[in-house]
Amino acid sequence: MSAISLQHIKKSYKDVIAVKDINLSVADGELFGLIGPDGAGKTTIIRILTSLISADSGDASVIGLDPTSDYKKLRTKIGYMPGRFSLYQDLSVEENLSLFAHLFETTIEANYELVKDIYIQLEPFKKRKAGALSGGMKQKLALCCAMIHKPEILFLDEPTTGVDPVSRKEFWEMLKKLNKEGLTIFVSTPYMDEASLCDRVALIQSGEILAIDTPTGINKLFNKPLLAVNGSNKYRLLKLLKEHPSCFSAYSFGSEIHFTSSVELPSEELTEWLKDRMQTDIEVRSITPGIEDTFMKLMTQEA
Numbered sequence: 001m002s003a004i005s006l007q008h009i010k011k012s013y014k015d016v017i018a019v020k021d022i023n024l025s026v027a028d029g030e031l032f033g034l035i036g037p038d039g040a041g042k043t044t045i046i047r048i049l050t051s052l053i054s055a056d057s058g059d060a061s062v063i064g065l066d067p068t069s070d071y072k073k074l075r076t077k078i079g080y081m082p083g084r085f086s087l088y089q090d091l092s093v094e095e096n097l098s099l100f101a102h103l104f105e106t107t108i109e110a111n112y113e114l115v116k117d118i119y120i121q122l123e124p125f126k127k128r129k130a131g132a133l134s135g136g137m138k139q140k141l142a143l144c145c146a147m148i149h150k151p152e153i154l155f156l157d158e159p160t161t162g163v164d165p166v167s168r169k170e171f172w173e174m175l176k177k178l179n180k181e182g183l184t185i186f187v188s189t190p191y192m193d194e195a196s197l198c199d200r201v202a203l204i205q206s207g208e209i210l211a212i213d214t215p216t217g218i219n220k221l222f223n224k225p226l227l228a229v230n231g232s233n234k235y236r237l238l239k240l241l242k243e244h245p246s247c248f249s250a251y252s253f254g255s256e257i258h259f260t261s262s263v264e265l266p267s268e269e270l271t272e273w274l275k276d277r278m279q280t281d282i283e284v285r286s287i288t289p290g291i292e293d294t295f296m297k298l299m300t301q302e303a
Contacts, residue, residue, distance in 0.1 A: 002061070003028045003153055003184045004049060009058035011044050018044040019207040022058070026186060026200075031179040033198035034188040035291070041207040042188035043083060046157045049186070050080045063152055076104065079151035083158040083188075085138045087145060089131030093122050096130050097144055104149030115144040118174055136167025143174065154178070156187040160194070172197050192292040203295050210298040215291060222289035222297055224248060227267055229257045230283040231274070240277055244270070249300050258293060 004026035011018045019041040026032040034042050047053045049062055051071035060067050065074045087096045097119070101107050112119070118140050125133065130141060139159055146154060156175075160168040172194065179185050179199075187198070195201045196215045203210040203218065211218055231237045234257065241250040241259050248262040259270070267284040274282050289297075 002026060003030070003063055004032075004186060005059070005061040006045070006049075007059045009045070009048065009055045009060060011041075011048065011053070011055050017207055019055075022207075022209060024202055024209065024212055026184065029179070029182055029184055031175065031185045031197075031199045032187070033195055033201040034186070034204060035190075035192060035195045035201050035295070036188075036204035037190050039206075040204045042190075042204060043157055044207075045204075046080075046155050046186070046188060050078060050155050051075060076149070077152045079146035079149070079154040081139075081142050081146045081154070081156045081159055083161060085130075085142060087130050087138075087142060090129060092127050092129055093133070093141055094126040096141060097148060100145040101148045106149055108148065111148055111150055114150055115147050117177065118147075119144050134167075135163045136170070139163055139167065139171055140174075143171075147178075151183075153184045153186065156185070158188055158190065160189065160191065168194075192290070192295060195291040201291075203291075203298060205295075205299055210295070218291055218294050219289055222294045224260045224262075224297070225264065226287050226289045226293060227259045227261075227265075227270060228253070228285050228287045229259050229270070229274075230255070230281075231279055232281045233279075237274070237279055240274060240279060244273065249296060251296060253292070258287075258296075260297070 002025040006022050006024050009019060009022040022045060034045060036042055048055050048060055049067055051067040051074055054068050062074055063077060067074055097108055122137065122140055125137065130138065133141065160171055175185060198215065200212065200214050201218060202212045211221060229237065229241065238250060238252060238257050241247060241257060246261040246263045246265055248260040250257060250259045267286055271282050271284045
């Protein structure tokens with residue numbers, strides 16, 4: 001039996017369709033990532049799975065329980081960390097954790113080993129008000145509160161959004177350790193680089209699943225040669241590339257432009273084509289596609 005199962009799930013908010021015919025399953029002990037931009041439907045799916053809202057149609061199951069009819073039992077067995085920091089800002093670190101332990105009829109002492117590796121970083125600040133913590137420390141406290149009752153599944157909605165790169169790295173190291181100990185984790189994120197840290201991922205856009213696979217499997221869906229282009233006047237360069245007769249896609253990617261041709265196109269040929277149009281300081285090289293490139297390709301196909 002899957003730890004999580006969604007079959008033909010649909011949800012609308014008045015005239016806005018949030019998710020369309022969602023089908024996915026998560027195995028027991030898996031670290032599963034739901035990857036997509038803001039407004040893609042990630043939060044809606046997590047709220048359905050955690051019994052906070054009901055789907056308009058379709059079937060959902062979490063550890064064999066229906067999030068709608070079995071919500072009381074389900075809430076005792078899952079941990080949930082919403083995207084926005086939602087702990088009590090005027091309570092201290094220690095008071096927040098004690099409150100959540102009490103709500104789940106346990107104590108910090110009873111389950112200290114569960115959160116020890118995380119809480120040990122917070123202990124020097126245990127008397128500090130939660131609202132006075134840094135972004136990274138707030139996320140660690142929220143994770144402790146979500147874990148204190150020993151959940152069977154942990155749901156995290158964009159846990160690293162707005163967090164500095166060092167804290168992001170530390171947070172994912174904690175998630176990987178918890179997962180290695182057998183905890184099933186369902187995490188959503190808009191950061192494509194975090195997809196590679198998951199066992200499997202689902203790419204979602206405009207309420208529809210574009211692909212579900214391992215990170216390596218997702219990358220294999222990019223079946224066209226990919227070129228990275230550098231040059232002066234990036235705006236003009238991008239415009240030129242989009243005008244190329246064989247352009248399949250061209251988009252900014254950091255300091256570069258990633259270009260895909262609909263036919264085989266050697267980098268030397270593209271370089272000469274650009275130079276003929278007075279584009280200077282050109283550097284074109286072949287690169288291996290990543291998750292973000294695959295996502296962009298799938299979006300182009302959907303369009």
